[in-house]
Amino acid sequence: xxxIEETAPAAEALPVAALREHLRLGSGFGVAEEAAETAALGxxxxxxxxxxxxxxxxxxxxxxxxxxxxxxxxxxxxxxPLAPVISIEGIEIEDGAGIVTALPQDSxxxxxxxxxxxxxxxxxxxPHVPRRGLLNVRFTxxxxxxxxxxxxxxxxxxxxxxxxYYEDRSFEGSKGAMPFGVSALxxxxxxxxxxxxxxxxxxR
Numbered sequence: 001x002x003x004i005e006e007t008a009p010a011a012e013a014l015p016v017a018a019l020r021e022h023l024r025l026g027s028g029f030g031v032a033e034e035a036a037e038t039a040a041l042g043x044x045x046x047x048x049x050x051x052x053x054x055x056x057x058x059x060x061x062x063x064x065x066x067x068x069x070x071x072x073x074x075x076x077x078x079x080x081p082l083a084p085v086i087s088i089e090g091i092e093i094e095d096g097a098g099i100v101t102a103l104p105q106d107s108x109x110x111x112x113x114x115x116x117x118x119x120x121x122x123x124x125x126x127p128h129v130p131r132r133g134l135l136n137v138r139f140t141x142x143x144x145x146x147x148x149x150x151x152x153x154x155x156x157x158x159x160x161x162x163x164x165y166y167e168d169r170s171f172e173g174s175k176g177a178m179p180f181g182v183s184a185l186x187x188x189x190x191x192x193x194x195x196x197x198x199x200x201x202x203x204r
Contacts, residue, residue, distance in 0.1 A: 001067065001068065001069050001081070002067070002068040003065060003066075003067050003068075003081055003082075004065065004066045004067075004068070005063065005064075005065055006063070006064040006065060006066055006138070007063040007064045008046075008063060009046070009049065009060075009061040009063060010061075010145075011042060013061050013145060013146055013147060014042050014045045014046070014147070015045065015147045015155070015158075015159065016038055016041045016042055016045065018147070018159060019041050019044070019045060019159055019162050019163065019166075020041060022159045022160075022163055023163055023166060040166075041162070041166070044162040044163075044165040044166050044169075045158065045162045047162070047165055048157075048158045048159075048161035048162035048165060049061070049158055051161060051178075052154060052157055052158055052161065052182075052186060053082075055178075055186055055190060056154070056186050056189040056190050056191065057081065057082055057083060057115075057190070057191040058082070058083055058084070058143075058154065058189050059082050059083070059084070059141040059142040059143070060142065060143055060150045060154060060155075060158070061142050061143070061144070061145065061146075061147070061149075061150070062086065062140060062141070062142030062143070062144055062145045062149075063140070063141070063142060064089070064138065064139070064140050065082065065138070065139055065140075065141060066136060066137070066138050067080065067081065067136070067137045067138075067139070068134060068135065068136050068137075069129075069134070069135040069137075070129070070133070070134060070135070071129045071133075071135065072126050072129065072135065075121070075125040075126045075128075076120075076121070076125060076126075077111070077118045077119065077120045077121075077126075078118060078119040078126065078137075079116045079117070079118050080116070080117045080118065080119065080137075080139065080141075082141045083113065083114055083115060083116065083117050083141065084112065084114060084117070084141060084142070084143065085110060085112065085117040085139055085140070085141045086139075086140045086141060086142065087110070087139065087140050088108075088110050088119065088137065088138070088139045088140075089138040089139060089140065090102060090103075090137075090138050091103040091108060091119070091135070091136070091137050091138075092135075092136045093127065093129055093130075093133055093134070093135055093136075094133050094134040094135075094136070095130045095132075095133045096130055096131070096132030096133045096134070097132075103127055106122060107121065107122055107123065107126075107127060108120065108121055108122060108126065109121075109122055115191055116191070119137065151189075153185045153186070153188075153189075154185070154186065154189060156185055157182045157185040157186050160179060160181055160182050160185070161178075161179065161182050164179055164182075
């Protein structure tokens, strides 16, 4: 599976002011409100958001993704790797010979779920993917377009982690460590994986 992020969070959606205030109150740093510092704080926020999303499988700020597969995991239902999924824009099958077919929207439906949303067939099974074909699913996921839409515990975890990245910016060895407070905040959001993420696949 390949997962491609087709859009990125808008700069104005990042809580730069909240991070600046968090740094001042929590660590006593005097953070100047200048363009270079604002850009740097935005970078730490993007890094923290990416880390939190990677640990939880939850998309904090709404954006579009493309998932590419060589086949359905199970033709009775295909799980999506991220949540919450707002909509599926389209599903296409490439036959391996250059022909791309868009699946009719009445042949599948989205089953929303806080942990593992799924694409389900409206009939018995999902359409066949040729042996050398590819499957492309474009979808939109996220809690909302602005920071106020992000659940409070995840938002706080991002601020805490971005602050740690800021404070440890000169110490490369510490950047891979997840602070305990951040881990505690995101624990309830982490995906529960069954069978190591493996499911039944149809014989082709």
